Amino acid sequence: DNRVVTGSVLGGRTAAGSEAYLGRYHSQVTVIREGRDRPLFGYLSPGKERHSVMGIYISSFFKSAPLPLSTSAQGSDRAMVPIGAYEKVMPLDILPTQLLRALIVGDIESAISLGALELDEEDLALCSYVCPGKYEYGTLLRENLTRIEKEA
Incomplete structure (x- = not known):
């Protein structure tokens, strides 16, 4: 089972039903595997075929083949943990952790100043x-x- 996305995987929209078309400002269509499988005790596995930006799985030591990606979020939502991941990927000169916290709690004054x-x-x-x-x-x-x- 696959998901069709109009635009990129990171910023696109799901194309399904009557909206199954290339978006107005998009220049690509992406197809990615639908991740419906939920492994039992998946958090205990060493992660031989799992991807992590932080390098917490054993697959980060063996970079031989590309890992299969899917739409699965691998579990439920969690709290925001500031472990330095946002600073590594943010290309702009801002304080991403503080800004993202302000966005989560809806503090618009802090979000504007950041x-x-x-x-x-x-x-x-x-x-x-x-x-x-x-x-x-x-x-x-x-x-x-x-x-x-x-409000403004």
Whole structure:
């Protein structure tokens, strides 16, 4: 079973039903395996065929073949843990951990002072990818920007 995405995997939208077309501003269609399988005690496995940006699985030592990626989030949502992952992938000169915390709690004053008005949803796609708490920061940014627009 596959998922069709209009745009990139990091910033695209699911193309299904009546919306199964290439988006207006997209130049690619991506097909990725639907990850519906839930392994029993998957957190106890050494991760021979699992990908991690932080290098916590044994697969990070053996970089021979590309690992299979899917849409699975590998578990439920967790709390945001500041372990330095956001600073490694953020290409802009901002404080990503503090900004992302402000977006999560809806603190628009702090978000504005930390540079939220200079960002777009796809600027936070890599932060969503490396997040151990599995947050979608692009959606959180859009919600906060809409709230800023209504209140300002």
